[in-house]
Each structure stands twice: as C-alpha cells, then as structure tokens.
Amino acid sequence: MTRAGRVEFENDFGETVVYVRHPNGEGLVSPRAFVDTSARIARTAYVEEGARVGARTSVGAGSWIDQGVTVGEDVVIGTGVHVGRGSTIRDGAHVGAGSRLGTGVRIGRGARVVPDSILADDTVVRGHRVRRGDDFDVAA
Known part of the structure; x- marks a missing residue:
C-alpha cells in the first residue's frame, strides 16, 4: 500500500x-530511523x-542499512551493499558495491572497503585521517 510517500x-x-x-533519492526509510535531508538514499x-545516516552520505541502489546502524557524514555506500545490525561507518568512508558487512562491524574514518567484500561480525577496518597542512593519509 502506498499513501503520499508512505509504503507498507x-x-x-x-x-x-x-x-x-x-x-x-526516494529510498525507503523507517519512520524510526534518522536520515539527514542532505543524504541521498537511492529509490x-x-x-x-x-x-542513523549523516549529512551528504550516499546509499546506492539495492543497499540495505540494517537496524541500529550508524553511518557518518560524507560516506559512500555502493550498490547492493548490506550493512549488518549495529555496525558503524565513520565519516568519509567508502563501502564498495556488493559488499556484505556482518553485525557490529566498525569502519573507520576515511576507510575504503573494496567491492564485493565480506566482513565477518565484529570486524574492525581502521580508517585514515589527514593532518592539517599535510596531503598524506596517516593511519589512525
């Protein structure tokens, strides 16, 4: 059933x-989730x-952000990605198309997950940070 943007x-x-x-983007969002208005959620x-999905984040077609997931700002989640319950993806990270993240996965700030990755429950992917005045990424 569909009523003015509501889908059951x-x-x-x-x-x-x-x-x-x-x-x-017209993606489907639970009324009990928070998605920033600047985020793009594919249809x-x-x-x-x-x-929770932060500002300027993009969630690709066919992707599924499961219950209790926190996605930071400026994150790119490719097409066909499943982000498992209770996972956290920090600001500026990129999760490649077709990836499967288990429950409780933690992706660090600026980290890159290559397409078609399978990350087991509670996996931690360290991120990167850029020092002020520096053009190089430094492991966090």
Missing part, C-alpha cells in the same frame, strides 16, 4: 512494516529502524 510491506512474520520515501535502498 508485510514481512516474513506477517507483520506490517512501514517506510517513508526519503526526499533525496531501491532501505534504511531500517534505529539507523
């Missing part, structure tokens, strides 16, 4: 699940309840 589905347990279309992407 029946899940595998026979429960009705409600999503609203995000104004930037066929989902953001589940309890998730």
Whole structure:
C-alpha cells in the first residue's frame, strides 16, 4: 500500500512494516530511523529502524542499512551493499558495491572497503585521517 510517500510491506512474520520515501533519492526509510535531508538514499535502498545516516552520505541502489546502524557524514555506500545490525561507518568512508558487512562491524574514518567484500561480525577496518597542512593519509 502506498499513501503520499508512505509504503507498507508485510514481512516474513506477517507483520506490517512501514517506510517513508526519503526526499533525496526516494529510498525507503523507517519512520524510526534518522536520515539527514542532505543524504541521498537511492529509490531501491532501505534504511531500517534505529539507523542513523549523516549529512551528504550516499546509499546506492539495492543497499540495505540494517537496524541500529550508524553511518557518518560524507560516506559512500555502493550498490547492493548490506550493512549488518549495529555496525558503524565513520565519516568519509567508502563501502564498495556488493559488499556484505556482518553485525557490529566498525569502519573507520576515511576507510575504503573494496567491492564485493565480506566482513565477518565484529570486524574492525581502521580508517585514515589527514593532518592539517599535510596531503598524506596517516593511519589512525
């Protein structure tokens, strides 16, 4: 059922699940999630309840941000990515297309996850930071 940007589905347990279309990209967002208005959520992407998506972040087509996930600012999540429950992706990170992140995965600031990666539960991917006045990335 669709009403003015509201979409309802029946899940595998026979429960009705409600999503609203995000104004930037028209992706499906749980009313119990927070997605910054400047983030772009592709039309066929989902953001589940309890998730947070920061400013200027892009979530690609067919991607799924699971429950309780935190995605920082200026993050790029490619197409067909699943970010598992309770995972955290810090500012400026990039998750390549087709990747699968387990539960509780932590991706550091500015880190890069190559396409089609499979990260087990609780994996930590260290990020990078740029020192002021320096053009080089330095491991955090």
